[in-house]
Amino acid sequence: MSDGPRIAVVTFPGTNDDDDAALALELLGAEPVRVWHAETALPGGTAGVVLPGGFSYGDYLRCGAIARFAPVMEPVGTFAASGGPVLGICNGFQILCEAGLLPGVLRQNRQEQFICADVTITVESTSSAFASAWELGQELVIPIKHGEGNWYGDAELVAALEARGQIAFRYAEDVNGAVGRVAGVTNEAGNVLGLMPHPEHAVDSLLGPTGGVAVLEGLLDAARLPVAR
Amino acid sequence: MKATVLIRPKEGILDPQGEAVGEALRTLGYAVTSARVGRLVDVDLETDDPAEAEAALAAMSRDLLANPMIESFTIEFEERT
Numbered sequence: 001m002s003d004g005p006r007i008a009v010v011t012f013p014g015t016n017d018d019d020d021a022a023l024a025l026e027l028l029g030a031e032p033v034r035v036w037h038a039e040t041a042l043p044g045g046t047a048g049v050v051l052p053g054g055f056s057y058g059d060y061l062r063c064g065a066i067a068r069f070a071p072v073m074e075p076v077g078t079f080a081a082s083g084g085p086v087l088g089i090c091n092g093f094q095i096l097c098e099a100g101l102l103p104g105v106l107r108q109n110r111q112e113q114f115i116c117a118d119v120t121i122t123v124e125s126t127s128s129a130f131a132s133a134w135e136l137g138q139e140l141v142i143p144i145k146h147g148e149g150n151w152y153g154d155a156e157l158v159a160a161l162e163a164r165g166q167i168a169f170r171y172a173e174d175v176n177g178a179v180g181r182v183a184g185v186t187n188e189a190g191n192v193l194g195l196m197p198h199p200e201h202a203v204d205s206l207l208g209p210t211g212g213v214a215v216l217e218g219l220l221d222a223a224r225l226p227v228a229r
Numbered sequence: 230m231k232a233t234v235l236i237r238p239k240e241g242i243l244d245p246q247g248e249a250v251g252e253a254l255r256t257l258g259y260a261v262t263s264a265r266v267g268r269l270v271d272v273d274l275e276t277d278d279p280a281e282a283e284a285a286l287a288a289m290s291r292d293l294l295a296n297p298m299i300e301s302f303t304i305e306f307e308e309r310t
Contacts, residue, residue: 065296066293098296104298105296107299108245108246109245110243110245112245112246150243150245152242152243152298152299154298177243177245
Protein backbone atom coordinates (compact mmCIF):
# COMPACT_ATOMS: atom_id res chain seq x y z
CA MET A 1 0.00 0.00 0.00
CA SER A 2 1.17 3.45 -0.87
CA ASP A 3 1.37 6.08 1.83
CA GLY A 4 1.18 8.84 -0.78
CA PRO A 5 -1.81 11.16 -1.04
CA ARG A 6 -5.13 9.56 -1.87
CA ILE A 7 -6.24 10.72 -5.32
CA ALA A 8 -9.77 10.05 -6.54
CA VAL A 9 -9.80 9.12 -10.25
CA VAL A 10 -13.30 9.62 -11.63
CA THR A 11 -14.75 7.41 -14.34
CA PHE A 12 -17.69 8.66 -16.39
CA PRO A 13 -19.39 6.49 -19.01
CA GLY A 14 -17.03 6.93 -21.96
CA THR A 15 -13.94 7.85 -19.95
CA ASN A 16 -10.99 5.87 -21.30
CA ASP A 17 -7.85 7.28 -19.69
CA ASP A 18 -8.79 6.42 -16.12
CA ASP A 19 -6.61 3.28 -16.07
CA ASP A 20 -3.56 5.17 -17.30
CA ALA A 21 -4.21 8.01 -14.85
CA ALA A 22 -4.42 5.57 -11.94
CA LEU A 23 -1.28 3.72 -13.11
CA ALA A 24 0.70 6.93 -13.51
CA LEU A 25 -0.36 8.21 -10.09
CA GLU A 26 0.62 4.90 -8.53
CA LEU A 27 3.98 5.02 -10.27
CA LEU A 28 4.57 8.43 -8.72
CA GLY A 29 3.76 7.18 -5.24
CA ALA A 30 0.15 8.26 -4.86
CA GLU A 31 -2.76 6.10 -3.82
CA PRO A 32 -5.31 6.27 -6.64
CA VAL A 33 -8.89 5.40 -5.74
CA ARG A 34 -11.37 4.76 -8.52
CA VAL A 35 -14.67 6.64 -8.29
CA TRP A 36 -17.71 5.96 -10.49
CA HIS A 37 -19.60 8.98 -11.81
CA ALA A 38 -22.79 7.99 -9.99
CA GLU A 39 -21.15 8.31 -6.57
CA THR A 40 -22.48 11.14 -4.43
CA ALA A 41 -19.40 11.42 -2.20
CA LEU A 42 -15.65 11.20 -2.62
CA PRO A 43 -13.81 8.44 -0.73
CA GLY A 44 -12.76 9.36 2.81
CA GLY A 45 -9.33 10.92 2.94
CA THR A 46 -9.39 12.13 -0.65
CA ALA A 47 -6.61 14.70 -1.03
CA GLY A 48 -6.90 15.28 -4.76
CA VAL A 49 -9.17 14.53 -7.70
CA VAL A 50 -8.40 13.65 -11.32
CA LEU A 51 -11.01 13.92 -14.06
CA PRO A 52 -9.34 11.84 -16.79
CA GLY A 53 -9.66 11.98 -20.54
CA GLY A 54 -12.08 10.19 -22.79
CA PHE A 55 -15.43 10.80 -24.37
CA SER A 56 -17.82 11.11 -21.45
CA TYR A 57 -21.42 10.54 -22.50
CA GLY A 58 -20.24 10.16 -26.09
CA ASP A 59 -19.33 13.86 -26.27
CA TYR A 60 -23.03 14.41 -27.00
CA LEU A 61 -24.19 18.01 -27.34
CA ARG A 62 -20.77 19.47 -26.48
CA CYS A 63 -17.74 17.80 -24.94
CA GLY A 64 -18.20 17.70 -21.17
CA ALA A 65 -21.65 19.31 -21.27
CA ILE A 66 -23.49 16.31 -19.89
CA ALA A 67 -20.80 14.96 -17.55
CA ARG A 68 -21.04 18.23 -15.71
CA PHE A 69 -24.41 17.06 -14.33
CA ALA A 70 -23.12 13.67 -13.12
CA PRO A 71 -23.81 13.06 -9.43
CA VAL A 72 -20.09 12.92 -8.61
CA MET A 73 -19.62 16.50 -9.83
CA GLU A 74 -21.39 17.81 -6.75
CA PRO A 75 -18.81 16.50 -4.25
CA VAL A 76 -16.05 17.40 -6.72
CA GLY A 77 -17.36 20.97 -6.77
CA THR A 78 -17.51 21.07 -2.98
CA PHE A 79 -14.00 19.64 -2.76
CA ALA A 80 -12.72 22.29 -5.17
CA ALA A 81 -14.57 25.09 -3.38
CA SER A 82 -12.86 24.11 -0.13
CA GLY A 83 -9.44 24.34 -1.76
CA GLY A 84 -8.86 20.70 -2.70
CA PRO A 85 -6.74 20.21 -5.82
CA VAL A 86 -8.59 19.04 -8.92
CA LEU A 87 -6.85 18.15 -12.18
CA GLY A 88 -8.82 17.81 -15.40
CA ILE A 89 -7.08 16.17 -18.34
CA CYS A 90 -8.44 16.56 -21.88
CA ASN A 91 -12.12 15.57 -21.53
CA GLY A 92 -11.71 16.29 -17.80
CA PHE A 93 -10.60 19.81 -18.76
CA GLN A 94 -13.65 20.15 -21.01
CA ILE A 95 -15.91 19.01 -18.17
CA LEU A 96 -14.38 21.51 -15.72
CA CYS A 97 -14.91 24.33 -18.22
CA GLU A 98 -18.51 23.33 -18.84
CA ALA A 99 -19.04 23.08 -15.07
CA GLY A 100 -17.76 26.62 -14.63
CA LEU A 101 -14.90 25.44 -12.41
CA LEU A 102 -12.42 26.64 -15.04
CA PRO A 103 -12.61 29.62 -17.38
CA GLY A 104 -13.15 29.34 -21.11
CA VAL A 105 -14.41 26.60 -23.36
CA LEU A 106 -12.84 23.98 -25.67
CA ARG A 107 -13.91 24.13 -29.29
CA GLN A 108 -13.30 21.97 -32.30
CA ASN A 109 -9.69 22.06 -33.51
CA ARG A 110 -9.00 24.71 -36.11
CA GLN A 111 -7.98 22.07 -38.68
CA GLU A 112 -11.12 19.99 -38.09
CA GLN A 113 -9.00 16.95 -37.37
CA PHE A 114 -8.31 14.78 -34.40
CA ILE A 115 -4.68 15.37 -33.48
CA CYS A 116 -2.47 12.76 -31.85
CA ALA A 117 1.08 13.99 -31.34
CA ASP A 118 3.78 14.73 -28.82
CA VAL A 119 3.81 18.48 -28.26
CA THR A 120 5.91 20.88 -26.24
CA ILE A 121 4.16 23.07 -23.71
CA THR A 122 5.71 25.78 -21.57
CA VAL A 123 5.00 26.69 -17.98
CA GLU A 124 3.44 30.17 -18.05
CA SER A 125 2.61 30.65 -14.40
CA THR A 126 3.90 29.34 -11.10
CA SER A 127 1.21 30.85 -8.92
CA SER A 128 -1.07 27.81 -8.63
CA ALA A 129 -1.05 25.14 -5.94
CA PHE A 130 0.36 22.72 -8.53
CA ALA A 131 3.39 24.78 -9.43
CA SER A 132 5.63 24.71 -6.36
CA ALA A 133 8.29 22.76 -8.28
CA TRP A 134 7.70 24.29 -11.71
CA GLU A 135 9.83 26.98 -13.31
CA LEU A 136 8.56 29.73 -15.56
CA GLY A 137 9.36 28.88 -19.16
CA GLN A 138 10.02 25.24 -18.31
CA GLU A 139 9.32 23.07 -21.34
CA LEU A 140 7.42 19.81 -21.05
CA VAL A 141 6.88 17.31 -23.85
CA ILE A 142 3.52 15.61 -23.44
CA PRO A 143 1.22 13.94 -25.99
CA ILE A 144 -2.08 15.42 -27.03
CA LYS A 145 -4.92 13.45 -28.58
CA HIS A 146 -8.07 15.45 -29.11
CA GLY A 147 -10.52 16.74 -31.67
CA GLU A 148 -11.85 19.57 -29.49
CA GLY A 149 -8.87 21.15 -27.79
CA ASN A 150 -9.13 24.60 -29.24
CA TRP A 151 -9.43 26.69 -26.07
CA TYR A 152 -11.38 29.92 -26.33
CA GLY A 153 -11.87 32.92 -24.10
CA ASP A 154 -12.74 36.43 -25.26
CA ALA A 155 -10.11 39.18 -25.12
CA GLU A 156 -11.34 40.46 -21.78
CA LEU A 157 -11.20 37.01 -20.18
CA VAL A 158 -7.75 36.30 -21.59
CA ALA A 159 -6.40 39.60 -20.25
CA ALA A 160 -7.86 38.88 -16.81
CA LEU A 161 -6.41 35.36 -16.76
CA GLU A 162 -2.99 36.62 -17.81
CA ALA A 163 -3.07 39.33 -15.13
CA ARG A 164 -3.95 36.78 -12.45
CA GLY A 165 -1.48 34.14 -13.61
CA GLN A 166 -4.21 31.67 -14.53
CA ILE A 167 -2.70 30.65 -17.87
CA ALA A 168 -0.81 27.60 -16.67
CA PHE A 169 0.54 26.26 -19.97
CA ARG A 170 0.88 27.34 -23.57
CA TYR A 171 1.76 25.23 -26.59
CA ALA A 172 5.21 26.17 -27.86
CA GLU A 173 3.68 26.17 -31.34
CA ASP A 174 0.08 26.56 -32.46
CA VAL A 175 -1.35 23.05 -32.64
CA ASN A 176 -5.13 23.45 -32.66
CA GLY A 177 -6.01 27.12 -32.99
CA ALA A 178 -6.36 27.75 -29.26
CA VAL A 179 -6.54 31.45 -28.38
CA GLY A 180 -3.09 32.52 -27.18
CA ARG A 181 -1.88 28.93 -27.72
CA VAL A 182 -3.39 28.16 -24.31
CA ALA A 183 -2.92 24.52 -23.36
CA GLY A 184 -4.00 24.69 -19.73
CA VAL A 185 -5.59 27.09 -17.24
CA THR A 186 -6.28 27.24 -13.52
CA ASN A 187 -9.11 28.74 -11.54
CA GLU A 188 -8.58 31.99 -9.70
CA ALA A 189 -7.77 30.24 -6.41
CA GLY A 190 -5.15 28.11 -8.18
CA ASN A 191 -6.42 24.75 -6.94
CA VAL A 192 -8.19 23.59 -10.10
CA LEU A 193 -6.07 22.90 -13.18
CA GLY A 194 -7.15 21.72 -16.59
CA LEU A 195 -5.02 20.92 -19.61
CA MET A 196 -5.51 19.24 -22.98
CA PRO A 197 -2.17 17.33 -23.08
CA HIS A 198 -2.11 13.97 -21.31
CA PRO A 199 0.46 13.90 -18.49
CA GLU A 200 -0.66 10.38 -17.53
CA HIS A 201 0.67 9.12 -20.88
CA ALA A 202 4.07 10.74 -20.33
CA VAL A 203 5.54 9.30 -17.16
CA ASP A 204 7.64 6.37 -18.39
CA SER A 205 10.65 6.84 -20.71
CA LEU A 206 10.04 3.36 -22.10
CA LEU A 207 6.89 4.71 -23.74
CA GLY A 208 8.10 8.13 -24.87
CA PRO A 209 8.44 11.58 -23.36
CA THR A 210 8.15 12.08 -19.62
CA GLY A 211 6.88 15.64 -19.41
CA GLY A 212 3.81 14.44 -17.56
CA VAL A 213 5.75 13.71 -14.40
CA ALA A 214 6.06 17.38 -13.45
CA VAL A 215 2.34 17.95 -13.97
CA LEU A 216 1.22 14.96 -11.92
CA GLU A 217 3.79 15.64 -9.22
CA GLY A 218 2.30 19.14 -9.13
CA LEU A 219 -1.01 17.54 -8.26
CA LEU A 220 0.62 15.40 -5.57
CA ASP A 221 2.40 18.45 -4.14
CA ALA A 222 -0.92 20.28 -4.04
CA ALA A 223 -2.57 17.26 -2.43
CA ARG A 224 0.01 17.28 0.33
CA LEU A 225 -0.67 20.93 1.19
CA PRO A 226 -2.71 21.37 4.34
CA VAL A 227 -6.02 22.91 3.31
CA ALA A 228 -9.14 23.55 5.28
CA ARG A 229 -11.49 20.71 4.39
CA MET B 230 -46.34 21.68 -26.99
CA LYS B 231 -43.51 21.34 -29.45
CA ALA B 232 -40.66 23.73 -29.97
CA THR B 233 -37.27 23.84 -31.61
CA VAL B 234 -34.16 25.37 -30.12
CA LEU B 235 -31.69 26.55 -32.74
CA ILE B 236 -28.11 26.88 -31.52
CA ARG B 237 -25.59 28.82 -33.57
CA PRO B 238 -21.93 29.68 -33.17
CA LYS B 239 -21.86 33.33 -32.13
CA GLU B 240 -20.86 35.89 -34.70
CA GLY B 241 -17.10 36.25 -34.82
CA ILE B 242 -16.54 32.86 -33.20
CA LEU B 243 -14.40 30.53 -35.26
CA ASP B 244 -16.49 27.78 -36.85
CA PRO B 245 -14.13 25.28 -38.51
CA GLN B 246 -17.03 23.03 -39.44
CA GLY B 247 -18.84 25.87 -41.18
CA GLU B 248 -15.66 26.86 -43.00
CA ALA B 249 -15.18 23.31 -44.23
CA VAL B 250 -18.80 23.10 -45.38
CA GLY B 251 -18.48 26.47 -47.15
CA GLU B 252 -15.31 25.31 -48.86
CA ALA B 253 -16.96 22.06 -49.94
CA LEU B 254 -19.92 23.97 -51.39
CA ARG B 255 -17.57 26.25 -53.32
CA THR B 256 -15.73 23.19 -54.60
CA LEU B 257 -19.05 21.93 -55.93
CA GLY B 258 -19.44 25.18 -57.82
CA TYR B 259 -21.97 26.93 -55.58
CA ALA B 260 -21.47 30.65 -55.17
CA VAL B 261 -21.27 30.57 -51.40
CA THR B 262 -19.69 33.39 -49.42
CA SER B 263 -19.79 31.64 -46.07
CA ALA B 264 -21.53 28.86 -44.19
CA ARG B 265 -22.01 28.41 -40.46
CA VAL B 266 -23.00 25.13 -38.83
CA GLY B 267 -25.13 25.00 -35.72
CA ARG B 268 -27.45 22.43 -34.24
CA LEU B 269 -31.12 22.10 -33.49
CA VAL B 270 -32.94 20.41 -30.67
CA ASP B 271 -36.61 19.50 -31.01
CA VAL B 272 -38.25 19.59 -27.62
CA ASP B 273 -41.70 18.31 -26.73
CA LEU B 274 -42.86 20.00 -23.54
CA GLU B 275 -45.56 18.87 -21.16
CA THR B 276 -47.00 22.35 -20.82
CA ASP B 277 -49.37 23.96 -23.32
CA ASP B 278 -48.78 27.45 -22.00
CA PRO B 279 -46.57 29.38 -24.47
CA ALA B 280 -45.13 31.77 -21.88
CA GLU B 281 -44.25 28.94 -19.53
CA ALA B 282 -42.76 26.96 -22.39
CA GLU B 283 -40.66 29.86 -23.60
CA ALA B 284 -39.30 30.52 -20.11
CA ALA B 285 -38.48 26.84 -19.65
CA LEU B 286 -36.79 26.61 -23.06
CA ALA B 287 -34.69 29.70 -22.39
CA ALA B 288 -33.61 28.26 -19.04
CA MET B 289 -32.70 24.86 -20.50
CA SER B 290 -30.83 26.54 -23.34
CA ARG B 291 -28.70 28.51 -20.88
CA ASP B 292 -28.25 25.51 -18.56
CA LEU B 293 -27.33 22.87 -21.08
CA LEU B 294 -28.25 23.20 -24.74
CA ALA B 295 -25.98 26.15 -25.58
CA ASN B 296 -22.71 27.40 -24.15
CA PRO B 297 -23.29 31.15 -23.90
CA MET B 298 -19.57 31.85 -24.29
CA ILE B 299 -19.56 30.73 -27.89
CA GLU B 300 -23.14 29.98 -28.89
CA SER B 301 -26.41 31.85 -29.24
CA PHE B 302 -29.84 30.26 -29.30
CA THR B 303 -33.27 31.05 -30.63
CA ILE B 304 -36.53 29.35 -29.79
CA GLU B 305 -39.14 28.57 -32.40
CA PHE B 306 -42.60 27.20 -31.78
CA GLU B 307 -44.38 24.86 -34.10
CA GLU B 308 -47.40 26.44 -35.76
CA ARG B 309 -50.55 25.35 -33.91
CA THR B 310 -53.15 23.81 -36.23
